[in-house]
Amino acid sequence: MRIVLCGPPGCGKGTQAERLTGQFGIPRLTTGEMLRRAVQAGTPVGQVAQGYMHRGALVPDPVIIDLMRERMTDPDCRGGYILDGFPRNRTQAEACDRMLKAARERVDHVVFFDVPEEEILRRLTGRRECRQCGATFHMTFQPPQQAGRCDRCGAELCQRDDDREETIQRRLAVYREATTPLMEYYGRQGVLRRVSGVGTPETVFATVCSLITRA
Numbered sequence: 001m002r003i004v005l006c007g008p009p010g011c012g013k014g015t016q017a018e019r020l021t022g023q024f025g026i027p028r029l030t031t032g033e034m035l036r037r038a039v040q041a042g043t044p045v046g047q048v049a050q051g052y053m054h055r056g057a058l059v060p061d062p063v064i065i066d067l068m069r070e071r072m073t074d075p076d077c078r079g080g081y082i083l084d085g086f087p088r089n090r091t092q093a094e095a096c097d098r099m100l101k102a103a104r105e106r107v108d109h110v111v112f113f114d115v116p117e118e119e120i121l122r123r124l125t126g127r128r129e130c131r132q133c134g135a136t137f138h139m140t141f142q143p144p145q146q147a148g149r150c151d152r153c154g155a156e157l158c159q160r161d162d163d164r165e166e167t168i169q170r171r172l173a174v175y176r177e178a179t180t181p182l183m184e185y186y187g188r189q190g191v192l193r194r195v196s197g198v199g200t201p202e203t204v205f206a207t208v209c210s211l212i213t214r215a
C-alpha cells in the first residue's frame with residue numbers, strides 16, 4: 001500500500017504517519033525529517049536545503065525528487081510506504097507518478113488533512129521536538145513529564161527553527177499556493193481522501209483508517 005499524506009504544517013500528518021506505520025507495517029518517508037537530518041549532518045543536500053527551510057520555502061524540486069527516488073527504492077519500501085511531506089507541488093506529484101509507473105506501482109490513497117489556520121498557529125507555536133529521537137511534544141496539549149526534556153530519551157527539547165510565527169505564515173502561504181492544487185490533481189485520479197485534522201490523534205486516526213480500508 002502506498003499512501004500520501006498532505007496538509008498544512010502542523011496538521012498532524014507526522015503523528016498520523018507514525019500510527020499508520022504501526023498499523024500497516026510499512027515505513028514512513030518523512031521529507032522534513034530527512035532534510036533536517038541532512039542539515040544537521042552537513043551533507044551536500046543539507047547545505048542546499050538549509051536556507052530554504054529557514055525561510056519556510058520549498059527546497060528545489062530536483063533535490064527532493066532525487067532524495068525520494070533514492071529512498072523509495074530501498075529494500076524496506078518494496079511492500080509500500082507512507083509519504084509524509086512529499087509530493088508538495090504539481091512538479092513533485094508528476095515526478096512521483098512517473099517513478100511509480102516505472103516500477104508498475106501507483107499511489108493508492110492521498111489523505112488531505114483540513115485544519116483551520118488559527119488552530120495551526122496554536123499548534124505550531126507550542127510545538128517542541130527532540131532532536132535526538134524525533135519525538136514531538138506540545139507545551140499545552142502534550143507537555144513532557146519533565147519540563148524541557150524528552151519523555152522517550154531524556155534529551156533536551158527544542159523549538160524547530162521554522163516554527164517561528166513569521167516562518168509559519170510563509171509556510172502556510174506556500175501550502176495554499178503550491179500544495180492545495182494537488183487536491184484537484186489526485187481527485188481526478190480518484191485517490192483523494194479528505195479528513196478533518198481537528199480532534200484527538202485517536203479520532204483522526206480512526207477516520208483515516210476507515211477511509212483507507214473502505215476505498
Ligand code: AMP
Pocket residue numbers: 009031032033035052053054056057058059060064084085086087088092162171
Ligand atoms: P515539514 O517538516 O514537512 O513541515 O517540512 C519542513 C521544511 O522542509 C519545509 O518547510 C520545506 O522547506 C522542506 N520540505 C519538506 N518536504 C519538502 C518537499 N516535498 N519539497 C520541498 N521542500 C520540502
